[in-house]
Structure formats: C-alpha cells, structure tokens
Amino acid sequence: MHPLEERIRTFYGSDFEALALEVFHYQYEHVGAYGEYCDYSGRTNPNTLEEIPFLPIRFFKSHEIISSELKAEVVFKSSGTGGERSSHLIGSTDLYCNTFRKIYRNQMGDPKDQVILALLPNYLEQGESSLVYMVDHLIQDTQSDLSGFFLNEYDALIDRYQKAVASGKKVVIFGVSYALLDLAERHPDLSEATIIETGGMKGRRKEMTKAELHQELKLGLNCDHISSEYGMTELLSQGYSQKDGLFVPGSTMKILIREVNDPFHFLPNGKTGGINIIDLANLYSCSFIETQDLGKLHENGFEIMGRFDHSDLRGCNLLVQ
Incomplete structure (x- = not known):
C-alpha cells in the first residue's frame, strides 16, 4: 500500500x-x-x-x-446514455470500499441498523457500474436478508419495505430517478423510508428540475423529503443531500x-x-x-x-x- x-x-x-x-x-x-x-x-x-x-x-x-x-x-463504466461510455480503471477496490463506507456511515448512518433496498434497474442491466458495486457492498453490510436489489419488481419492493418496517429497522431506498417515479405512480406509503435518488432519467422520461422531481416523489411516496446522492463513474467519493437539498461532500x-x-x-x-x-x-x-x-x-x-x-x-x- x-x-x-x-x-x-x-x-x-x-x-x-x-x-x-x-x-x-x-x-x-x-x-x-x-x-x-x-x-x-x-x-x-x-x-x-x-x-x-x-x-x-x-x-x-x-x-x-x-x-x-x-x-x-476492476473497470467501472458510465451508463453511456449520451453515447460512448467513460471508463474508470480502479487501482484499489479496497480504497473505494473504505471511502464510500466512511462517507455513508458519517452522513446516512450505519448499514447494520438499516435495511437497504435498491431500485437501479438500468445499472443492473448494463453492468460495470460503480454505483451498483457500492450499493451491493452496503447491502451486504446490513447483514439482513430483507435488503436487496429490485429490477422492475415494485410490488415486491413495497412488500419488502413493509416487512422491514415491521422488524423495527430503518429503511433506506436507493433509486434512479425514472424508476422512483414509476414507483411513485403506485402511491405506496413509504413515509418511514429514507429515499436516496441517484439522478438520471436515462431517456426513459422527460427531464425535470430537481425541485420538480422531489415534489412528485414526495407526493407519490408520501415522504416529507427526498435525499440525493452525488457521485459518478469517475469518482470514488460521494456527497449526499438531506432536507435542504445541499450536497455535503465526504x-x-x-x-x-x-x-x-x-x-x-x-x-x-x-x-x-x-x-x-x-x-x-x-x-x-x-x-x-x-x-x-x-x-x-x-x-x-x-x-x-x-x-x-x-x-x-x-x-x-x-x-x-
């Protein structure tokens, strides 16, 4: 080292x-x-x-x-929605894990106290995603069978959320913007969850401002506020926003x-x-x-x-x- x-x-x-x-x-x-x-x-x-x-x-x-x-x-690649994909050659995955774990715990809490659900269908389908890599490790850190990834299985995610709440655990849901909007159209009551949107319509929906997105999600998911994660393929550190919409860098x-x-x-x-x-x-x-x-x-x-x-x-x- x-x-x-x-x-x-x-x-x-x-x-x-x-x-x-x-x-x-x-x-x-x-x-x-x-x-x-x-x-x-x-x-x-x-x-x-x-x-x-x-x-x-x-x-x-x-x-x-x-x-x-x-x-x-390992090599992480961007989603490439606009064309050619960026590649980030990672010299130390251990340093990446150390970094995102420290930032997450400091800003979002200890995964061991949480159930983490992930709605990141396009990243799972495309592969080589630094976001999926990070969330997968955080899911493992929860040491809970209730944590996991979901493709377009919205009913299954809602059911898992309800079981997690019943177990007394804090629930965190990572989601790409368009998939969270699809979920919001079902109007589930996710008022006990911390929703972390990771951005990105991926050409699936019309682009909208952050304020418009969060307003729709708050109404559709019955949440007081929406959190966000700021990161990209070319970075190993992240920033998170809470209620005020300002990102705090690690x-x-x-x-x-x-x-x-x-x-x-x-x-x-x-x-x-x-x-x-x-x-x-x-x-x-x-x-x-x-x-x-x-x-x-x-x-x-x-x-x-x-x-x-x-x-x-x-x-x-x-x-x-």
Missing part, C-alpha cells in the same frame, strides 16, 4: 490542501495522461489548490487514467467552482459556474476533475444547478435548475 493511501484512508479533513498537493505530485509523475495534460497546461508545480490543473472529464472516454505503478483491479472530496469561460479562475460562494472536484480517493487515477456540471458553493455544502450544453446525460447527475 502506498503511504499516501494510508493517509487518505484515515483522513477526516485536516489540512486538505497539503495532502492534495502531495497527491498531485504523485499523479503528475505516475499517471501518464494526467502528467501530459499538466505539461500542456504549463502548470506543473502548484502551490495552492487553485493552481492545480483539473483534467476534463471527457479524458476518461479517450485515455486509460491509471498509475503506472499498478494494474486495474471528507476526501472538495468542490471548487470555476468561471465557465476561464477554467483557471475560481468563483466565490453563491456564484454559479462549472464544478471542479478534488477526490483524494482517486489516488491511483486522477483526483482533479473538471466536470460538465454547473453548480454553486454555499457555506454548508454545494448545489447542482444543471450541466453544460452538449454534455452527456450523466449517469448519476439529473438535469436541474
């Missing part, structure tokens, strides 16, 4: 910048495509987070982004907002721009990613506002305001 990995595994937010700069130097030396991009940008010795070059996310479609020191243990994740027409100029809180993500858990690929999502920073989290024109219909990102 690389010494940086050990530090990332136990990292809880102290001096993020110093660790990120060390990760930069490691990736500049060992991740070929990223090193070449840094050379091209002329930024090879940053002293602050803002001086680090952020790799455009489209590079995950055209290049193998992985450290020369190891081989991929401790290994930091959001910067760039000026749309100047990728090296960053905006203050409250201003809308392109989302750049630092994901320390991406140690063996690229931790510095320029996404095609639009958003803004707030004191207590970040908000997703939409996406750039002509970008893909991203797997875990819903079209929003």
Whole structure:
C-alpha cells in the first residue's frame, strides 16, 4: 500500500490542501495522461489548490487514467446514455470500499441498523457500474436478508419495505430517478423510508428540475423529503443531500467552482459556474476533475444547478435548475 493511501484512508479533513498537493505530485509523475495534460497546461508545480490543473472529464472516454505503478483491479463504466461510455480503471477496490463506507456511515448512518433496498434497474442491466458495486457492498453490510436489489419488481419492493418496517429497522431506498417515479405512480406509503435518488432519467422520461422531481416523489411516496446522492463513474467519493437539498461532500472530496469561460479562475460562494472536484480517493487515477456540471458553493455544502450544453446525460447527475 502506498503511504499516501494510508493517509487518505484515515483522513477526516485536516489540512486538505497539503495532502492534495502531495497527491498531485504523485499523479503528475505516475499517471501518464494526467502528467501530459499538466505539461500542456504549463502548470506543473502548484502551490495552492487553485493552481492545480483539473483534467476534463471527457479524458476518461479517450485515455486509460491509471498509475503506472499498478494494474486495474476492476473497470467501472458510465451508463453511456449520451453515447460512448467513460471508463474508470480502479487501482484499489479496497480504497473505494473504505471511502464510500466512511462517507455513508458519517452522513446516512450505519448499514447494520438499516435495511437497504435498491431500485437501479438500468445499472443492473448494463453492468460495470460503480454505483451498483457500492450499493451491493452496503447491502451486504446490513447483514439482513430483507435488503436487496429490485429490477422492475415494485410490488415486491413495497412488500419488502413493509416487512422491514415491521422488524423495527430503518429503511433506506436507493433509486434512479425514472424508476422512483414509476414507483411513485403506485402511491405506496413509504413515509418511514429514507429515499436516496441517484439522478438520471436515462431517456426513459422527460427531464425535470430537481425541485420538480422531489415534489412528485414526495407526493407519490408520501415522504416529507427526498435525499440525493452525488457521485459518478469517475469518482470514488460521494456527497449526499438531506432536507435542504445541499450536497455535503465526504471528507476526501472538495468542490471548487470555476468561471465557465476561464477554467483557471475560481468563483466565490453563491456564484454559479462549472464544478471542479478534488477526490483524494482517486489516488491511483486522477483526483482533479473538471466536470460538465454547473453548480454553486454555499457555506454548508454545494448545489447542482444543471450541466453544460452538449454534455452527456450523466449517469448519476439529473438535469436541474
């Protein structure tokens, strides 16, 4: 295990910048495509987070982004709704598991106290999904026979939910947006569940804003609020939103907002721009990613506002305001 990995595994937010700069130097030396991009940008010795070059996310479609020191243990692929699928070569699945478990427990609770139900039909059908990988491990962590995946078996999911509530367990339901809307049309009473939508209509339904989606789900599922998960194939860290709709990034994740027409100029809180993500858990690929999502920073989290024109219909990102 690389010494940086050990530090990332136990990292809880102290001096993020110093660790990120060390990760930069490691990736500049060992991740070929990223090193070449840094050379091209002329930024090879940053002293602050803002001086680090952020790799455009489209590079995950055209290049193998992985450290020369190891081989991929698994390859995750995006849903590819808009065409070509991105590929994320994972150098350490154990680091991924450590990361998503720590973030989930911190923000959503201990899986051992929960029953987790997953309504992610398109990801299951397509395969090679980082989201399915994560949720599958969280389901195993519940150690409950009631937890599990469902394709389009809405009645079976409702029945399982009712049994879980009767057992006294907290119920968490992960669901892709269009499948949750299909479920909501049945008007089940899921008032005891925490609903986590993961975004994405996958071309199955018309796109709508986050607010519109959550309003329909609250009415159809009889829930006070809807939570969301922000993640993507190219990331190993996640953010979750609760009642206020603001995403809170995990401790290994930091959001910067760039000026749309100047990728090296960053905006203050409250201003809308392109989302750049630092994901320390991406140690063996690229931790510095320029996404095609639009958003803004707030004191207590970040908000997703939409996406750039002509970008893909991203797997875990819903079209929003």
